[in-house]
Amino acid sequence: MSQRAGIVKDWISDSIDNDDLALVKQLQTNILPKRSIQASQDQILITIGTQNSLYLLARLLGDKETRLAVEEPGYPDVRNIFSSHGAIIVPINVDCQGIEINDKLKSCDYVYVTPGHQVPTNVTMPMQRRQALLHAAEKYDFVIIEDDYESEINVLSQASPSLKSLDTNGRVIYIGSLSKSLSPGLRLGYMVADTPLIDAARALRRLMYRHPPANNQRTCALFISLGYYDAYLRKLRKCYQQRWTTMRQALMNHLPQCITTATVGGSAFWLKLPNHTDCEQFTAVARDIGVLVEPGTIHFSRFQKDHRRYIRLGYSAIDSDKIELGIKKLAQLLKDKAQPDICTNKYD
Amino acid sequence: MSQRAGIVKDWISDSIDNDDLALVKQLQTNILPKRSIQASQDQILITIGTQNSLYLLARLLGDKETRLAVEEPGYPDVRNIFSSHGAIIVPINVDCQGIEINDKLKSCDYVYVTPGHQVPTNVTMPMQRRQALLHAAEKYDFVIIEDDYESEINVLSQASPSLKSLDTNGRVIYIGSLSKSLSPGLRLGYMVADTPLIDAARALRRLMYRHPPANNQRTCALFISLGYYDAYLRKLRKCYQQRWTTMRQALMNHLPQCITTATVGGSAFWLKLPNHTDCEQFTAVARDIGVLVEPGTIHFSRFQKDHRRYIRLGYSAIDSDKIELGIKKLAQLLKDKAQPDICTNKYD
Numbered sequence: 081m082s083q084r085a086g087i088v089k090d091w092i093s094d095s096i097d098n099d100d101l102a103l104v105k106q107l108q109t110n111i112l113p114k115r116s117i118q119a120s121q122d123q124i125l126i127t128i129g130t131q132n133s134l135y136l137l138a139r140l141l142g143d144k145e146t147r148l149a150v151e152e153p154g155y156p157d158v159r160n161i162f163s164s165h166g167a168i169i170v171p172i173n174v175d176c177q178g179i180e181i182n183d184k185l186k187s188c189d190y191v192y193v194t195p196g197h198q199v200p201t202n203v204t205m206p207m208q209r210r211q212a213l214l215h216a217a218e219k220y221d222f223v224i225i226e227d228d229y230e231s232e233i234n235v236l237s238q239a240s241p242s243l244k245s246l247d248t249n250g251r252v253i254y255i256g257s258l259s260k261s262l263s264p265g266l267r268l269g270y271m272v273a274d275t276p277l278i279d280a281a282r283a284l285r286r287l288m289y290r291h292p293p294a295n296n297q298r299t300c301a302l303f304i305s306l307g308y309y310d311a312y313l314r315k316l317r318k319c320y321q322q323r324w325t326t327m328r329q330a331l332m333n334h335l336p337q338c339i340t341t342a343t344v345g346g347s348a349f350w351l352k353l354p355n356h357t358d359c360e361q362f363t364a365v366a367r368d369i370g371v372l373v374e375p376g377t378i379h380f381s382r383f384q385k386d387h388r389r390y391i392r393l394g395y396s397a398i399d400s401d402k403i404e405l406g407i408k409k410l411a412q413l414l415k416d417k418a419q420p421d422i423c424t425n426k427y428d
Numbered sequence: 429m430s431q432r433a434g435i436v437k438d439w440i441s442d443s444i445d446n447d448d449l450a451l452v453k454q455l456q457t458n459i460l461p462k463r464s465i466q467a468s469q470d471q472i473l474i475t476i477g478t479q480n481s482l483y484l485l486a487r488l489l490g491d492k493e494t495r496l497a498v499e500e501p502g503y504p505d506v507r508n509i510f511s512s513h514g515a516i517i518v519p520i521n522v523d524c525q526g527i528e529i530n531d532k533l534k535s536c537d538y539v540y541v542t543p544g545h546q547v548p549t550n551v552t553m554p555m556q557r558r559q560a561l562l563h564a565a566e567k568y569d570f571v572i573i574e575d576d577y578e579s580e581i582n583v584l585s586q587a588s589p590s591l592k593s594l595d596t597n598g599r600v601i602y603i604g605s606l607s608k609s610l611s612p613g614l615r616l617g618y619m620v621a622d623t624p625l626i627d628a629a630r631a632l633r634r635l636m637y638r639h640p641p642a643n644n645q646r647t648c649a650l651f652i653s654l655g656y657y658d659a660y661l662r663k664l665r666k667c668y669q670q671r672w673t674t675m676r677q678a679l680m681n682h683l684p685q686c687i688t689t690a691t692v693g694g695s696a697f698w699l700k701l702p703n704h705t706d707c708e709q710f711t712a713v714a715r716d717i718g719v720l721v722e723p724g725t726i727h728f729s730r731f732q733k734d735h736r737r738y739i740r741l742g743y744s745a746i747d748s749d750k751i752e753l754g755i756k757k758l759a760q761l762l763k764d765k766a767q768p769d770i771c772t773n774k775y776d
Binding site: 092128132147161268287291292318 | 440442443475476480483505508509512562611612613614625634636637640641642643644
């Protein structure tokens with residue numbers, strides 16, 4: 081059989097509950113070592129992206145007794161997924177170092193965090209906070225779900241070590257994604273945890289959809305093993321670095337009053353609009369002048385009037401030379417006191 | 429932008445909860461019309477295969493109050509998926525026309541059937557039984573889940589119309605698959621139902637994994653729209669026809685006593701071994717002489733000693749000229765009274 085026919089034969093069949101071993105090998109030898117993670121084959125499960133990893137975990141771990149701590153503000157779908165299975169959501173405030181370590185964690189069974197770049201604030205958890213979180217996990221007996229979101233997109237610093245790599249007590253479930261960096265449309269992610277949990281997740285995945293499409297698994301394995309993935313990441317980083325730096329400078333020049341906290345990377349900026357400004361209305365008016373921003377309200381689990389003041393600005397799909405003009409336009413909108421639509425007292 | 433870049437741009441992004449409209453269009457204009465089904469865009473959801481369609485339905489419809497009728501013998505995973513969500517499984521016997529229409533259906537909310545080629549017996553439900561089942565659905569107020577398994581693989585007759593196409597009362601949820609005919613490794617299926625159910629399944633799918641990989645959706649859409657799918661199906665049918673006919677003749681020549689019922693197509697045959705023969709032990713001994721068969725026990729929901737006598741023989745991956753030899757070997761095994769391993773009284 082030719083090599084080509086051999087490769088096709090590897091992915092056309094129903095793999096039942098198996099992963100493509102070529103992709104597992106690339107995770108073990110290329111992707112996970114970048115995050116200082118060593119894992120055996122039976123500690124890895126390939127999924128249809130981070131969303132799906134979280135769904136599998138919620139179905140296995142989230143029931144009416146389960147208390148899940150989440151970041152506030154944080155990723156809305158982790159709240160939706162776990163609460164749809166009956167889990168109790170415990171929001172914990174985020175400061176400039178990520179999730180706060182406080183007494184609320186005492187009562188929690190699981191703590192979901194995005195330490196690489198926190199969703200949505202983009203702050204990176206420093207080493208000290210990572211150690212403190214791992215220490216708290218041991219002290220309060222909880223398990224950390226580490227969503228290693230955009231850890232590869234760093235501009236001002238190297239990526240921090242993953243919590244999983246720092247964990248010596250088996251208290252971290254690690255979730256990573258290939259689709260975020262490569263292409264969100266591909267829907268490929270993975271989970272690293274102790275074998276009994278991976279076994280249970282694999283059995284559940286078999287019932288849910290058997291396995292992620294085998295052709296995509298094999299294509300990604302080849303893409304990584306032939307060196308294209310690393311080359312692509314370098315290109316992506318260079319591009320993101322330029323856009324991130326441009327947007328940061330533009331924000332410092334035109335909207336310094338809106339900057340919330342210093343970040344070192346990530347694909348977006350989290351801004352706080354001036355008092356009396358409503359993000360939903362601001363978003364609508366900005367759209368009318370050709371600037372797309374994302375209102376931040378959805379990232380908060382509880383309604384407080386102050387939460388209506390946040391927006392998130394992504395840059396990954398905008399050419400560098402268009403960034404400053406957009407920020408200037410937003411600054412002009414805020415300056416223009418004749419814009420009654422964006423300034424309202426209705427939440428005060 | 430070039431046409432090529434345009435196509436890539438269509439699938440690299442996160443589609444959130446959307447399907448690829450090019451694939452939806454191919455389902456509407458090519459795939460579903462073959463089953464006489466007309467459906468609007470909002471009555472169609474693309475899934476990661478039939479298994480996933482069933483999982484979505486079980487999560488939406490299956491709880492502790494729900495009674496689901498299933499075929500006995502039948503597809504084991506439909507029992508596993510629905511019972512894992514708390515549904516009560518009601519097994520209904522299958523005869524030579526498919527699921528029996530009897531009083532047990534009265535108490536059921538949903539009835540899962542594989543009328544194209546029943547899993548595992550391969551019998552095709554004739555028109556009269558289809559009409560009777562639809563009539564019972566109206567009379568007893570249940571909804572039919574039609575898994576149109578292998579309806580395209582017919583040898584002695586044309587495919588019967590789908591239940592969905594015969595239904596005038598909105599009582600059929602239709603499940604189809606592209607991965608079965610094209611490649612099980614691809615994991616692509618679809619569901620056709622009334623808009624409110626599709627909306628709910630789409631919202632659940634968004635939480636579960638957002639959407640099936642967009643590149644595979646688009647690739648399949650192109651494959652179908654450019655005529656390759658129909659050409660491939662013709663080739664597949666020709667190949668299956670030859671193998672099916674060869675195996676049927678070999679069974680009539682060498683194992684006539686094991687034939688259970690007449691079938692008109694499907695990718696397998698369902699045999700009943702002689703009295704005192706245990707299918708698990710028979711499978712092991714057959715494997716030792718190079719013939720792979722599938723024990724049938726798993727398809728029964730309840731244990732009865734007689735259920736240990738069934739095996740399923742697939743042919744789709746075996747060259748025609750190897751089929752008769754394999755059947756001869758199986759016949760020889762059964763004749764060989766010196767094989768104590770396959771003849772046991774322990775279940776009698």
